[in-house]
Amino acid sequence: MAERTVVSPVWLGMEQQRWRRLTSTWMMVMLLLFPILLLLGAFMRIVQANLLPTLLPEWFYAVMTLHGLGMVGTWFVGAMAAVSYILTQYVRPSRKVSWTALGATLLGVVLLLATTLVGRFGVGWYFLYPLPFYPAGIWPTWATWAFLFSLAILGVGWTIWAVDLLRAIAQHYSLRAALAWHYIRGETEPEIPPAVLITTVSLISALSGFLAAVIILVLSFLEWAGTGFTNDALLMKNLIFFFGHVLVNITMYLGVVLVYDVLPRYSGRPWKTNRIVAIAWNTVLFLVLFAYFHHLYMDFVQPQWMQVLGQVASYLISVPAAVVTIFSTLLLVYGASMRWTLSSLLMYLGVMGWAIGGVAAVIDSTIAVNLRFHNTLWVPAHFHTYYLMGVVLMLLGFAAHFGLEVSERPENGRLAKLIAALFVIGGYGFLSMFYVGGAHSVPRRYAVYPQEVMQGVDYARIALGFIAVLFLGVLLYLWETGRRCALAFRTSESS
Amino acid sequence: MRPCLSHIGVILRIALSTAALLASPGAMAQIVGEKADSPPNEGRYLYKPVPDILVHSWPEEAVRLSELWRERPILLTLIFTRCAGVCSPLLRSLKAAIASIGGAGREYTLVVLSFDARDTPSDMAGLAEHLELSKDRAWIFGVASAEDIARLVRATGFWFEWEEASRQYDHPAMVIGIREGRIVRFLIGGTVSPVRVQEVVREMRGEFVPAYPLPRRNVLFRCFQYDPTSGRWRPDWGFLLLLIPGTMTILGTVWIFRRERKHRAWEDRESS
Ligand code: HEM
Ligand SMILES: [Cu+2]
Numbered sequence: 001m002a003e004r005t006v007v008s009p010v011w012l013g014m015e016q017q018r019w020r021r022l023t024s025t026w027m028m029v030m031l032l033l034f035p036i037l038l039l040l041g042a043f044m045r046i047v048q049a050n051l052l053p054t055l056l057p058e059w060f061y062a063v064m065t066l067h068g069l070g071m072v073g074t075w076f077v078g079a080m081a082a083v084s085y086i087l088t089q090y091v092r093p094s095r096k097v098s099w100t101a102l103g104a105t106l107l108g109v110v111l112l113l114a115t116t117l118v119g120r121f122g123v124g125w126y127f128l129y130p131l132p133f134y135p136a137g138i139w140p141t142w143a144t145w146a147f148l149f150s151l152a153i154l155g156v157g158w159t160i161w162a163v164d165l166l167r168a169i170a171q172h173y174s175l176r177a178a179l180a181w182h183y184i185r186g187e188t189e190p191e192i193p194p195a196v197l198i199t200t201v202s203l204i205s206a207l208s209g210f211l212a213a214v215i216i217l218v219l220s221f222l223e224w225a226g227t228g229f230t231n232d233a234l235l236m237k238n239l240i241f242f243f244g245h246v247l248v249n250i251t252m253y254l255g256v257v258l259v260y261d262v263l264p265r266y267s268g269r270p271w272k273t274n275r276i277v278a279i280a281w282n283t284v285l286f287l288v289l290f291a292y293f294h295h296l297y298m299d300f301v302q303p304q305w306m307q308v309l310g311q312v313a314s315y316l317i318s319v320p321a322a323v324v325t326i327f328s329t330l331l332l333v334y335g336a337s338m339r340w341t342l343s344s345l346l347m348y349l350g351v352m353g354w355a356i357g358g359v360a361a362v363i364d365s366t367i368a369v370n371l372r373f374h375n376t377l378w379v380p381a382h383f384h385t386y387y388l389m390g391v392v393l394m395l396l397g398f399a400a401h402f403g404l405e406v407s408e409r410p411e412n413g414r415l416a417k418l419i420a421a422l423f424v425i426g427g428y429g430f431l432s433m434f435y436v437g438g439a440h441s442v443p444r445r446y447a448v449y450p451q452e453v454m455q456g457v458d459y460a461r462i463a464l465g466f467i468a469v470l471f472l473g474v475l476l477y478l479w480e481t482g483r484r485c486a487l488a489f490r491t492s493e494s495s
Numbered sequence: 496m497r498p499c500l501s502h503i504g505v506i507l508r509i510a511l512s513t514a515a516l517l518a519s520p521g522a523m524a525q526i527v528g529e530k531a532d533s534p535p536n537e538g539r540y541l542y543k544p545v546p547d548i549l550v551h552s553w554p555e556e557a558v559r560l561s562e563l564w565r566e567r568p569i570l571l572t573l574i575f576t577r578c579a580g581v582c583s584p585l586l587r588s589l590k591a592a593i594a595s596i597g598g599a600g601r602e603y604t605l606v607v608l609s610f611d612a613r614d615t616p617s618d619m620a621g622l623a624e625h626l627e628l629s630k631d632r633a634w635i636f637g638v639a640s641a642e643d644i645a646r647l648v649r650a651t652g653f654w655f656e657w658e659e660a661s662r663q664y665d666h667p668a669m670v671i672g673i674r675e676g677r678i679v680r681f682l683i684g685g686t687v688s689p690v691r692v693q694e695v696v697r698e699m700r701g702e703f704v705p706a707y708p709l710p711r712r713n714v715l716f717r718c719f720q721y722d723p724t725s726g727r728w729r730p731d732w733g734f735l736l737l738l739i740p741g742t743m744t745i746l747g748t749v750w751i752f753r754r755e756r757k758h759r760a761w762e763d764r765e766s767s
Contacts (some may be wrong), residue, residue, distance in 0.1 A: 235734070
């Protein structure tokens, strides 16, 4: 993209330094949590491979909860931080709010660590009602409280953060402009960078998801405070997936913002908003509230029209946005004098991973297929694809770009290619074992596979080999980029 | 999503009888099974195998449960003939429910088994006579050995306890749906409604029964109200809660952008 003017000249000096410090802090938090959470994932595969036969299964579930929530949260905050940095080219978000969100995040993480690793709270990442209230003697009462409390802290911190980013956008663009409605009418003035459009769409969606979370928390506290009320399980499930689906989805979209903004710098061609891009992302905004119904296909009480709407919305929401992005990426790269650095390689791979995971997701969001694949390993297979090989690569790509830009240390091109290769082999190898498992009816969330699905044990063992390859890639990446982010932190101004 | 019956708040106990004159069978002054204040938790026993015990009925007939369930599903209930409490009303309401839904003997067999070691096949035949069911081939009234009863009780969550004061057994009232030797449903309580039996029968047939009423009250914001007689459900206002996040987001977003409009105008002037 042609370098756009920065918001104000002040920004170039102190402001820029401060944003660098803030962003490098966020990136270091993200890069620290990633390998730990990855090892927790490996731990689960070790349990499923029957390599720890004496371990109590509740540890599997506690680790699963921590890994799932930790990953979802880490990449969400990473994406928010990265997008904030990108947005500073166009608008002026508040650094203070971002630091506050960091504080809230760290506090939430500490509480989560305690609930899962000390309290053995093992309900899975979306804490489906009423499981948190039925510990079956596994976790103590305080663990449920601490969990709800940590969600409340994270929810408040992240909501304020999202509101602030929206506010920053609103200071510069009207709502109609930010949503690029004039592009749909065929006008191209004023110019709206894709980053602004997609971020606006994502943040509005995020707010609705957080509001759903607020309702969940209030209802949970009401039940728990001993008011004598119990909740309606179907309502809770609807709200939970409203929240969960939206959170995961917009993390993906925020990742795409990074690609739209960073990848053009390596291809030397601009990537502008156009009519199709505007239509695709407005479709996303319009349908984001309905796609989550695909999580409730097996809930027979849910009315038929909601299920149908869920399938239609799932297709319409993913296909246009993904197709537009993927084609644009290909066009951007095809025939361009692309500079293949660690950053551009990872971002490119990330878009492809999104495509592959997206296809797998659309397959699973088809009611007839979901009847077979529901709660098999196909589910972790598809979401690990668009996460691990999608949004994670986009964010790692961003961090590499950021580290390079700020530290101004040249990169080792061969190492970059080696890292990308290890990610592809390790990542897709690991994922393929999830897919094969799903296709062979291996259920998800089993610590110990029963006789009927013993094949799951072999898949878990093979997966471990690939995870090791991936982990090696991650270590090399951390050596390359982690160092640069740390350097960026040290050399930037403290605020 | 399947509601389970463990939440019934009512504790089913046998009404005490002052007229109980029978001698106490000393050896039985103990609890058989796992006594609980609440009825057996269906979830714990669902799809568990039922022991294949021998049922003796009158005159001199003995049949294995497996012979019965190989032919058709079984609705089994455990009672004792000298009961002054729930057994008799339970059987009467079961009989009435069965009569109203039909299909007995064709789609399922009913087994009424005594858990009281004092009961004999002829006592049971007397009970059948009394209920005007002795001619009905769909109903089997019988007894079993004490060991078999104990096995059955353990496998189904049933329990009974001799109470010296009332000279009666304390026990829950339940009907157990069995298909191919496995428990598919419990019906708990002294009165059996035809709709509920119908559900169990459909379930035993292998049909999928999507909903049955959840015996819990005080539910905040239900999505649906379920009407067991028609088997239909209609939206309740809990569903409206799902509209709140979307509506509030739209309002909130518009509010944010309006609030910052002044700022925008100022910026525009500055940059031009
Ligand atoms: C190499 C890296 C990773 C490994 C080895 C790994 C491994 C696993 C395993 C074994 C499970 C349990 C699967 C089951 O249900 O049986 C799981 C669940 C999960 N993982 Fe990962 N994972 C990795 C990366 C990620 C990433 C990047 C995310 C990003 C968000 C993620 C999010 C989740 C979530 C949300 C769950 C579901 C937890 C639940 O069911 O409550 N994982 N992972
Ligand atoms: Cu009785």
